[in-house]
Amino acid sequence: MREAEFTQPRPWEDMAPRVGMDTHPIWCNEIGQAQAMHLPSQINSAQPYPLKGLIGFGLNHRMWPGSDVMGDALQKLDFLVDVDLFMTPTAKMCDLVLPACTSFERSEFKMYAERFGIFTEPVIEPLGQSKSDTDIVFELAKRLAPDDDLLSTDYETCIDWMLEPQGIRVRDLRGHQSGCFLENVKAPPYQKYRKNGFPTPSGKMEFTSSRLLAEGYDALPVYTEPKYSPVSTPELAEKYPLVLNTGSRLPMYVHSRTFRLPWIKKLRPESMVDMNPIDGEERGVSNGDTVTVSTSKGSITLIANFTKIVPPGVISIYHNLPGAEVNSIIESDYRDPISGFPGFKSLLCQVVKQMESSN
Amino acid sequence: MTQLVFSFDVSRCSGCMACIVACQDQNDIISEATAFRRVSSLEESNETETDCQLSFLSMSCMHCGDAPCVMVCPAAAITKNEAGVVSVNRDLCIGCHSCELACPFGAPQFAEDGKMAKCDFCHDRVEAGLLPACVRVCSTKALGFGPLDELTENKAKKASTKIIRALLHKDHFEEKN
């Protein structure tokens, strides 16, 4: 199929099953991807087959629940490569780091909505030895798949090939620095489902999910308590009574970006845990005290930040805090059983004030 | 003299802190020194602590009418110009911190050279007909600036429009019932 030209090199039967296919089949089939959260488990168990090497593009082991487990697993591999703009902690673990350039140093084709396209022009040449991600892919392809007629060309040629059915060429987009409106693009057919049905097993709108039913789950959405919660594990909750929420958003960060900028760092310089004053008072903690946050997996040290935007009984820790990696205190297999999505927002913990050392 | 002032619409501020970053960019503040603008939040929860209202306040130097910093500076290094902008002459500043002690708003900051630095209303930009950096970057238009009498007049107009609308609305309802 034309759409799968760059994503599926061989028929399914000829390829190893996706990572996570055995544990999270619904995810893998529905989304058409491996469940990357399952990587450390497969590396460690070598089931259903061992993993020997990995090439990552912007790989960030700190993103995984049980980030230390993921880091250790990666280092077990025979060969680890990462492509990144920065020498991240993950890149430092690698056998080989291939520097990627930024979007200022390369061209990129991008569509906005259905009819607006742009082919960007770089403002400077790639710095140092860096290359665009796609150029790195082409360089690898020359060595790993030298017979592929598309990957032996270059970025612009491949984009031309992708856009050919629409009659657009990259050279027509060049020179339109702010992009342009594409007259010839065929819009998706109106009410196309009338002819082809919906992309579901029955072809119809499914109010009960036949896929879930086939795997033995409830066909209707049913609320299930998280694996660890005051309701599902009351004994554990006696030791770890607070619900731990992680990964909320701060306005100056986008995922793991802009953490390195001193201007941004100043906006919230300390590694803090957001907690309700009521929970603090119960624990003899004052605003600004150093505290230990612990789960059944481990503990980290943070400064208590009293706030009412977190209700009593819940604490919130942002990700990527220096010296206080909250993902390291989440078990690496703490995942939703169906999707494999990590339980970043629903586990149990306790907060304890750290005694000040004597002067 | 028409005093220049900042205006701030608390109903619009989302606490994004872009104003602080813009200020640091404009003033080439690096690393250790604090920014000239500060954003604080006010949290009000309901009785059962199940909901919380968040409001934000972005504040820099208030360029006070009768500025305490101007009065207490022993070196007369801080002055207020015709546009009402309070600024420090760093050649005269001795870094004694008296202004920091006197200011009710925490506006004076101290740079690596030990001398005072603070918001100067981006007077270079304003003189060139541009907006102060913080006002320009504010995406919700919470921050504004202008001459005091103009802003006051606009505020009065807005308030009277609101009042009139509320009165008309009320009459309309009373009729229906």
Added chain:
Amino acid sequence: MSNGYFILGNGGAATHAIKMIRSAGYKGELHQISDNTGPAFNPMIAPYYLKGITDWDNCFPYGHDFLKEQKVIAHHGDKVMSLDAETSTITTKNGSVFQYEKCLIATGARPVMPPIPGLADSRFALPLREPDTAEKMAKSQGNASKVLVLGASFVGVKLAEVFNKKGISVILADISSQVMPQGAHKQAANYVKQYLEEFGIRLKLECALNGVEDTANGALCRFPDGTTEEVDFIAVSAGIRPNLDFLNPDQVNIDRAICTNQFMQTNRTNLYAAGDVCESFNRLSGSQQWMGTWGNACYQGRVAGLNMANVSTRFAGSVPQHVSPIFSWTYMQIGDALRKGEKVRCEEKGHPFKGPYRITVFDDDVLVGANLINNPKDLIWIKKEINLGLAQ
């Protein structure tokens, strides 16, 4: 026949009074009597001048043309010998006799020379308050290798730093058991002492000098423990006393300094006082106190000037406060951190060698005082809390 309005002194209070008198519309004769010969001098700046941070010119913050612009008749290089509050008459050293319609006493304060045998007569004893003594000290520090700073007041600590930075060996002595005895809590003072010692400044506390003897090159100081040290000069920073010897205490109410009301008037309605020479309202204690700071002097001078020009204004009083940069620390004190009593307790947070530090003093659970080191963050709420708990 009265000669008009008189301002005695030429510092911060005098300057602001003059400004206000003229801007409030007084067009009559405005005289100034000062024993200095130049423009208004700010003694606070002198240590920074010695340190090399600022020029000599900047010790005169209002510039040289101020008096001319304000149409002030200046009697400089003269001194008030007596003031008769009954007849509103001033007699000066140069023999002038003036009658005032209204008079402001803003003669400030002078350094105290502690009663140590030999000190007052020593050619090497240098107080620091006036332009001429500041210039003397600047010259002396150029050649000095060892200096005794007598009095670990704020000025004394500042001077110790100034000389230490010039490579001079410094002994900082005080009769109190701590540095900065006017307002520093002993725990904060102890940290400052440790910090000073890190730079090699030698602290001699609970130390009352036995005597001073001039030698050919310097002063030989005798310490109570029997030791002696020869120093190039002695910087005297042992406190100040108000310049009010020309007043008759039977006529004008004087406590530790001249007593004033909210309008900065003395007990005589046409006689005002402002600045380091007078007492004013302490909002924290609810009573009059002698609190000499540059900021206070300026505000009091302004209030006195307005009232003299018949614009009725009150001085709201102030909460005692002070800030001192010490090497790379910033030390602040607000309110009364030395309060003692049954219901008094203190809370310490942080450590000045590691980060921000504060010590807060509560009396019956009301915040009454604080010391802060490197702690701009806590300053605002502490000021607010103290204001909330004020006596009135």
